[in-house]
Amino acid sequence: MIQMTQLTSPTPDGTPTRGQGNPLVRRTLEHARKLETMHRRTEQYVTLQLQQLELALSAFDRERANWLRQRQQELQFIEKQKAELAAAWKKLGKTGPFEIPVLDDEDGFHPRPSADKPLLSKTVHRPGSGWGTGPLRMRIEPGGANIQWMGAFMLELSKANWLIGGKGVRFEISECRTTAQHPPIDGDDVFHDLIFEVEVFSQVPLISTQEDSEKAETDLTRWERFKSGIMMLNLSDSSVSREFDRGTPVERSHPAWDFLEEAAERATAATGRLSEIEENVKSRQETLRLGEQSAALTQQLKRIKAVHQVMQDECETRLFLSLV
Secondary structure: OHHHHHHHOOOOOOOOOOOOOOHHHHHHHHHHHHHHHHHHHHHHHHHHHHHHHHHHHHHHHHHHHHHHHHHHHHHHHHHHHHHHHHHHHHHHOOOOOEEEEEEEOOOEEEEEEOOOOOOOEEEOOEOOEOOOOOOEEEEEEOOOOOHHHHHHHHHHHHHHHHHOOOOOEEEEEEEEEEOOOOOOOOOOOOOOOEEEEEEEEEOOOOEEEOOOHHHHHHHHHHHHHHHHHHHOOOOOOHHHHHHHHHOEEOOOOOHHHHHHHHHHHHHHHHHHOHHHHOOOOOOHHHHHHOOOHHHHHHHHHHHHHHHHHHHHHHHOOEEEEEEO
C-alpha cells in the first residue's frame, strides 16, 4: 500500500511522479504516441515524395536528352539538304522552276518562286523542324500479349490522332529481332524474346500543292501534336532499344511477322470504322466544333497510358518510342 501511494503521489512542487493512473500522465503519453505516429507517417510521406521527384527528374533528363539528340539530327539534316540544294541549283543554273534559293539559318530553306514559274508543289517544313513530317518509331516487345492486346493498343494510338482531326495512323513493321541465344522456333512461346521495330505514319499525306498549302499546314500541326503527346507519356524503356540493337534479325517467313501485321491491320480497319460507331465514341465533328481537341487528346492519352500499364503488368510488354 505504501508503494502504491508513492507511485501516484505528487512531488513537493505538485507534479506527478511515475504514476500511470494520473490523467495528466495518460494524456501526455497519448500525445507523445500521436506525435510519434505523425512523425513516422510524415517521414514516410516525405521519403516517398523524394523518390517520386527523383524518378521524375530522371525521366525529365532522359526526355531532354532525347529531344537534344533529335534537334541535333534535324540540324544535321537541314545542313545536308542546304548543301544538296545549293549543288543542285548550281548544276541547273537558271533552268529550274525557281529563281534563287533563299538559304536562311533561322528559317531553313525557302525557295522563292519565279514570276513566270509558280511553285507547283512542296513538302511542308517548319523552322527548326526538318523532320516534322517523319513517322513515330516504336520498338515493342509483346511478351505475353496476344493479337487482341496488340491490336487494341495500336487502335488507341490511332484514335488519338483521329480525335484531333486526323484520319488515324498506319503501322509499318520494318524489322523483327530476337534477344534469345538461338533463333525462335514455332511453338507456344514463339513471340517471347522478340522485339519489333514499327514505324507509325500519318494516314494523311503531309505533302501540299500551292492550292491546299493551308490544309497541309493544319495536317502537319495535328501530326506534330500527336507525336508530341505520345512522347510526353514517358512510356519508353530504353533497355528495349539497346536489346534490339544487340538482337539477331528474324526472317520474314517467321510467323511472328504475321502476328504483328494482323494486329496492325485490325487497328487500321477499326480506325476506318470509327465514323460508323459514333454512338459509342464521341463525335469528332462535335469535338472539333466545340474546340475541345485538347481535352479529347488528354483523355485519350490517359487511356493509352492505362492500356500500356495493363499490358506491362499482365503481359510483360515493353516499349520504346522515338522520333524519326
